[in-house]
Structures are given as structure tokens and as C-alpha cells.
Amino acid sequence: MESLFINLSQAFTAWLMSLGLSAGWADALLLAVQWTCIVAIVTLNITILIWLERRVSSFFQERLGPNRVGPLGCFQTVADALKLLTKEDIVPSAADKLIFKTAPALFIIVAVMLYAVIPMGDGMQVVDLNVGLFYFISIGSLSTICLFMAGWGSNNKWSLMGALRAVAQMITYEIPLAFSLLGIVMITGSLRLSEIVEAQSGVWFIILQPVAFLVYFIAATAELNRGPFDMPEAEQELTGGAYTEYTGMRWALFFLAEYTNLVAVSALMSTVFLGGWQGPWLPSWIWIIIKTYLVMMVFFWVKWTFPRIRMDQLMSFSWKFLIPVSLGNILFTGAGIYFCKWMGWC
Template structure:
């Protein structure tokens, strides 16, 4: 068990207060679960607001313009104003939509995007759930986002939405395989799927040094998995409007939006944990190093978006199966040979 600090101490204090008023331990557990869900939703929402503002400033910097500069000092409240405007919009359902499937799609997309955060080691003393199958849990949760996209595309009764949903299935299934194989090389080196063990194994040498091919494959496949440029064919505006999101408005569309930035944060956290040593670093506290590395990865993904042109669907599929998959398999073979040679001579 990891020592609880900071927010974890606050959670224990709240549990003690609830235990004083609620004699049944099961009621306390239910209340704490609801509080935790609300806390995760709030944190992801606030993070999305910050990331949207950051991305606007990054894109403005790359395009030699100022970006948001009207609402709040330096435009810092522009994302808040956009969020308020979005919440005030009318919730419109298409006349021919499959009602319950259309309603459930954004909810089912957001749940796994938020659920993956419970296994992330933000510090050696700050882990919600240090599962011994943490990597498997992340892969399982991240793969659940395929179905909600297809549900949204089918239920909207819109040809653009349906094409976008079908593209999502093809793209995510194609890039899920090399991403898992790139992570497998890390698991081979660390000898564990526990996140904290993988970070501890990088105290002296980060795995990006030992697994450069895996890192490149992971970054490319993660970009495709979260549907960001140059792999944003799911919502290619010039071809299929907004893809599966075309018929969504208001808070339902906002859930898709929140899930996108939650996934951006999640893949950046995983890259930091698996390849960049997690919280390991000199002088500064571990959590500071962790968030600095995560911020660097987020900037990298934003840089990709505003630098590379969108691929065609045939180019995207060919690149995944003909380039990334062989590279990932080659990396596993090289890793296995390297481990055998190291053990033989040591």
C-alpha cells in the first residue's frame, strides 16, 4: 500500500467525518465513491480548460499571432467563457436518432477516459490504486472507446456521422496493436505490469534510452488513438464535417470534448511513466518532475497537431500495418535478444 499524502489525507478526513454521521460502513463507501467520481470529473474538466487555453496559445505561437487576448488577463478566461456558452446551448436530438444509444454514447466514451487515472503514479507516495496489472488495466480501458464512437455514428442517423464512426473503428483497431506491442517491450525490461515497479526500474536509466523504437511507435500510435492531427480522420472537416460528433450539441458534445483532452493527458502520463522515468529526477520533488515531463509530452502532441498535414485514410491504414506493426515486432525481438545477451554475460 502506498502512503497517503495531500489529497489522499483529505479523503481520509472526509471518510472520518462521514463515518461519524453514517453508522453503516457501506453507506460511507458509497458516499466516498460518489465524492471520488465528482473529484475526478472536476479535475478533468479543469484540466481540459487549461489545456484548451494552452493549445490555443501554442497554435498562435506557431502561426505568429497572439491567440486569445480579450477575456481575462492575457485571454486566460477565454476557455471559461466558451464553457459557459457551451452549457447554455440547446440540447437538440435528431428526429431519426436512436434515442438511448445516442444519449449513452458520450457518457460511455467519457467513463473509461476518466477511469484510467486511478492507476497513474503521480509520485511515489501518490497512487490511487497501485494494481499489479496496471498496464493491462490501462490498455483495457483505453480500448473501450471504440464502441461509443461507433454508437454515436450509428445512432445519429447521419451519413457523415456513420462514416466517421466506421473510420474510428478501423483506425483505433489498427493502431491499438502496435501500441500494445511497444508497451510490451517496457514490460519485458521491467518484469512487471505494475506502474510503480516500472518507474522504480528507471531510477538510473530511463527506458527511452533502452527503447527508442518503442517510444517512437508509442507516440505515433497514441496520437492516432486519441484522434489528433495528423490522424484526425474521424472528424475530417473537409470530408465528413465533424464525424460522429456532427449531430451533438451542448453538454453532450462537451463530454466528447472532455474525453479527448482526458485521453491526451492519459497518453502523456503513460509516456512519462513508461519511458521518461515517471517521478524520478534530481533536486526537485518527484511530483514536480512528473508534471514537467507530462507537460513536455502534451506540448509534443500539440506540436504535431499544428505542424503536420492530415493523412488520407488509405495512407493512415497502410502506415499502421506496414510500418508501425513491423517496427513494434522488431523491437520486441531485439529486446528479447538484448536481455538474453545481458543475462548470459552477467
């Protein structure tokens, strides 16, 4: 069970080579298959996630949630997805057509690109970059441009307001997001995600870096535009923010990308803070799924428990609290490492 997928991919490469392909082409085809699998899993997983979030959120709010279509309402999202696929695609006549149309596609591309470096199990990574963690942060920062394109291209005041908020929020929360992970890089001495997982074979980094975990969690909530930091959409005040003018499948792509980002960030959090794919008894790829889902449940829990905060509170919270705290964490971690070396513990 443990190396099921590795054996599968090796068998696939061997089969291609036996057909007379060169090693380079076989690898390229394997890469294409891996990406197709990622996209397929992401898309199918989202239907489960949306159903889960709707059910869980309704339990938080003492409602029942969708429970009519299929057992426990589990076919509700399938029905919704079919409805979205068949809806009319409306492009506002005053919109900036090219920008309006490309924004959702770019958003989902950026979201899927995040999965390239996440270790989904022992040795199960599409590419094991030596700057994997940094790749994740910098690719993640591109999604703001897509939100801006959506908001500006729609030519609607609510959309533009949402885009403005998304951009401001991103500038603010990018800094604690990156700084909180620096402590872990200092301890591991590497940006390679597989080495960060290896370094947690003894103690998980959530125990060594609890402050970093909290700062990253808060900053990631803001980067994902999830409640209580979902100002860029804010249905009640902005009627949907940057997504206001989108309909049908284009709107669904945004929704899809948001959940794709959520899964990617949760997977990164379980990789960096919760020991990644390491765990007893079960195969490694099941452990990462379990941990990712647990982190996601915490995201759901936070979203449906806390009310949305004000924009100025959001900004001052990051600049005046999160950034100093994450800088202090870096200082503390550095001092701790030197103390450890001085005492001869590591």
C-alpha cells in the same frame, strides 16, 4: 510537501473512523472522494488545456489566438464553456435516440476510468493493479465503441463515415500500441505501473526503448484521433465526423473526453517512458504534472505542424511499418535481455 496528499487522505480516513465508521466504509468514502477529485481536476484542467492549445497553435501558425477575454485571453474557455452549457440540446428526429444520448456519457466515463491506475506521485494511485498497464490499454480500447455509437446513432452519412474511420483506425493501431509497451514489460518483468516507475530510478525507459517510445507516440496519436491522424472528425471533409449532429453540452462532453484521454495518455507516457513521478528537488506529484504537460506540448506541436494524411496511407503505415517495427523491437529487447544476463550485467 512530498506526502501532502497522502497525509490529507490519511487524515480524512482517520476523521471518518473517529466518527464511528468501519474501516471498509471509510475506504469506500475515500475512494468516492478520490474519484470526485479526479473528475473535478480533469474538468478544470481541460479549460486550461483548451486555452493553451489555442494559444500555442496560433503561435505555430503566426496568429495571436484568443487574447481579449481576461489577461492573455485566459478566460476565453470559461466563456466558451458557459456558452456551451446554455446552448440548446438538439436531438435529430431520425436519430437512434438511446444510442445517440448515451454515447457522449459513455465516452467520458471510459476516459475517466483510465485515471484509476496512473501513479500521480509516490504512492498516489487510486488502485495499484498488478496488471495496471494492461488495464490502461484494454479500457482505452473501449472508447472506439462509444465513437461508433455516436456516429451510427446520429443517422447521418458524415457521422457514419467518421465512425467507420474511427473503427478501422482503432483495429489498426491497437496492435502497435500494445506491442510497443511489451518491451518495457519484458525489462521490468511486471505490468504493475508502480514497479515500472521504480525500475526507472536509474535510467528512463525512453533511453532503453527509444523505438518503443516513438511507436507508442505515433499509435497513441492515432488512438486519440488527434492530428495528423484525426480522420474520424476531419472537419474539412466530414464536417466533424462522428460529432456532426451533436450540439451544446453533449458535443462538449466529447470534447472533454478527448482532452481527458489526451491527459491520461500523456500521463501514461511520462510514467512508462519518462521516469514517472521521479525527479530531484520538487515533490513527486509536481514532477508528473510537469512531464505530462511536456508530453502534451509535443502532441500539440505534432498536431499543428503536420497535415492530415490519407486514410489508406494511415492504414498501410501501421500494418506495413509500425507493426513490423514493434515486433522487431520485442525481438531485439528479448535478445538484449539475454545478452545482458549472459554478460552478467543484470
